[in-house]
Amino acid sequence: MRQTRAMTTFPFEIQARDGAARTGVLKTSRGDIRTPAFMPVGTAGTVKAMYMDQVEQAGADIILGNTYHLMLRPGAERVKRLGGLHKFSGWKGPMLTDSGGFQVWSLSQLRKMDKDGVTFRSHIDGSEHRLTPARSIEIQADLLGADISMQLDECTDFPCSHEEALRSLELSLDWGQKSLDAFGVRETQTLFGIIQGSNFEDLRERSAKGVVSQGFGGIALGGLAVGEGHEQMCRTIDMTVPHLPDEKPRYVMGVGKPIDLVESVARGIDMFDCVLPTRAGRHGQAWTWDGPINLKNAKFAEDLSPLDEAVNSPASNDYSKAYLHHLMKAGEYLGAMILSWHNTAFFQALMADMRAHIAAGTFEARRTELSLRWADTKSAPKPT
Incomplete structure (x- = not known):
C-alpha cells in the first residue's frame, strides 16, 4: 500500500487508562476535544431542535455535520459563499463531517457505484449527483471547512458475503488513498x-x-450500527482494535445507545456520534441514569418529578414529567426541544462520568454497574 506524504495530525494526549479504556485530549485549532467524546449530530447544519449554545452548555466539545445532506441542500458552494459551516451554523468549536458515503448507501435513489466514485439521485428531488473521493474532500475541507474530514468509503449491507465485504474494503482502501491525495497537507485540518x-x-x-x-x-471503524446488534458490534471492535496504533484517536461511527458507548470505551474507543439523543427526544423518549422512559406513557400524566436530577441541565431539572407528557400528547414543539436538550446533556454527562472513572481507576466497576442497570437496552440503533 502506497503511503501518502506526511499530513497534519492533531496532538492527542492520553491522560489516563483503566484496562483498555483511556481518557485524553485531542487538540484542534478551534479547541480541545475531551475523550471519550460523543459528537451530537448536526446533519443539515443543525443539531435538531436545539440552539448551538444549548449544545455547548450541555458539554459537547465537537459536533458532526454531513456532506451528503449539505451538498444537496443548501449546497456546499453556497455554504462556502456564506462563510463556511461554522459561521453559517453558529458553532464555534471543532466540527467533524461525514464523507457522505453512508447516506448514499442508506438514503439515495438509483445509486451506481464504480471504481472512481458513486453516481446517485437525491432522495429530496431525484436530481443526479456524483461523489468521488476528491469531491468529498473538496466539500468537507474546502467548502464546509471541517476541522476533521472523513475519507469516502463504501458501507456494505449487513449481513453480506465474505466476497462482497472484501470487494468493498478494497474499494474503500483505494478511495482512502485518493482522499489523502486530494486532502494533501493542511495546517489546521486533518483527515480520518x-x-x-x-x-x-x-x-x-x-x-x-x-x-x-x-x-x-485518526482511525474510524465503519460498517457498524447497521443492524448487527450489540454483541456483534462488540465482537467487531474486539477483532479490530488490536491492529490500531495507540497514539491516534479511534472513532466508532454511528454508535449508539448508552450501553454501546460504555462497552466501546471499555474496548479502547475514543469518539462516537449518533442521532439517537435528538431522534429519541422528538419521539418522546428520555434517556436517564435509570434507563429510557417514554413520556407519552399515561403513568407520567401527574408525575411532578424532573427527568433526571443527576444531569446538570435546565432541561433535566426544571420541567416535570407531567408537563413533558402534556407537551408530547398535545403535539407541542417544545416537548421535543426539551427532551432533545435533556438527552444531549445526558449523553455528555455519561461521557464525563466515564472520563472521571477512567482517571480515578474505577471504570471497570462503573462499567459493571451500568451494564447491569442497562442490560435490557443492548441493541445498536437503526441507521439514519
Missing part, C-alpha cells in the same frame, strides 16, 4: 480513515492494517 470488512475477522484485520499504513490523522 475508515475501516470496513463487515463482521469477518480476517477482513477487519486486512482493512485495519491497510488504513493504518496510509497515514491518516
